[in-house]
Amino acid sequence: MGLFNRRKKEIDERTELEKSFEETGRKVGKDTGKFVQKSINKINKLRNKYEADEKIEKVKDFAEKAEQKVEVIVEKAAKKGKDVVGKVKSK
Numbered sequence: 001m002g003l004f005n006r007r008k009k010e011i012d013e014r015t016e017l018e019k020s021f022e023e024t025g026r027k028v029g030k031d032t033g034k035f036v037q038k039s040i041n042k043i044n045k046l047r048n049k050y051e052a053d054e055k056i057e058k059v060k061d062f063a064e065k066a067e068q069k070v071e072v073i074v075e076k077a078a079k080k081g082k083d084v085v086g087k088v089k090s091k
Helices: 016-090
Strands: none
Touching: none
16 A cells, blocks of 8 residues: 555566466366366266166066066956856856
């Protein structure tokens, strides 16, 4: 601070090469950040898709098991129905 609370101007004592390196580094950093963010987004999408596929597979497995149990029940019911019909015919 100078007289009467005036701020002194900061003098940049870096060379042009140093300024160029810093500017280039910032650009590369931004581009790298964008690339990394895109990669993270793609990974998250794939993870969500995998989890959804996994859930679909579980549902398919459950549906298959339910279908098999229904078939067993239908077979038992058909057998008992035939037995009842056979008993009725024999009387």
